[in-house]
């Protein structure tokens with residue numbers, strides 16, 4: 001199962017990687033370079049983290065509070081609308 005992807009975010013090519021992260025963080029964004037997502041996340045927590053890190057990557061100056069609020073709101077909406085990941089996908 002692929003753990004690495006490459007995505008354009010705001011016209012910049014990012015490595016998007018699922019991996020084991022140290023500490024409490026669920027994700028990290030290194031601006032202009034890469035996004036790391038904790039590989040043990042599942043379900044809405046995973047979706048929320050993916051949106052959260054995308055928002056950081058796309059909006060380097062957005063506050064952490066705004067990123068948290070928007071990723072929570074959007075992941076709740078998408079989850080309520082029935083968006084789910086197939087279990088074998090990353």
Ligand SMILES: [Zn+2]
Pocket residue numbers: 052056064067068
């Ligand atoms: Zn953040």
